[in-house]
Amino acid sequence: MTSQPSRPSPKNPVDMLQDQIVLLNHIYQAQQEQLLLLRSLNEQFAQLQEALRQSPQSITRVKVEDINMRFDSMVVFLFKRTFALLLVGIVFGFIFFCIFMMVVATMPSFFQRF
Structure with a gap:
């Protein structure tokens, strides 16, 4: 079969x-x-x-003398930069606040004197 x-x-x-x-x-x-x-x-x-x-190990130095940018593009760039700096500041502020709170929590007797 x-x-x-x-x-x-x-x-x-x-x-x-x-x-x-x-x-x-x-x-x-x-x-x-x-x-x-x-x-x-x-x-x-x-x-x-x-x-x-x-090969020669020389360092090339660059000096920027002028940025040719339209005014409206510069304004948009500065707003973006400001927004990014605010976000970075908030993040770093939160990190430093957390570190400070941990220090305060670990040494309560030191801070109760004041």
Whole structure:
């Protein structure tokens, strides 16, 4: 009624070993190619490091003399900046308030003198 799938005939152990040798040879060749690639990348990296060491390490200083911006764009920019500074101030204020309250809670005898 149900047919069993046909099983391949077992191979001779010598044939299996030959197949493994072929597969291992392919793996060895792939590893050799990877080693060559890694060596070339390592040489390129060493050349880049040497070039970086030999390049002058000067600092470029920049001085902004003028910002050419329309008046309405400047007003919008200043409002955005003000809003961002308010938010940062609120967040930092909350953090410092929490730290202060923790200090007050840990040293109640010190603050009761005043």
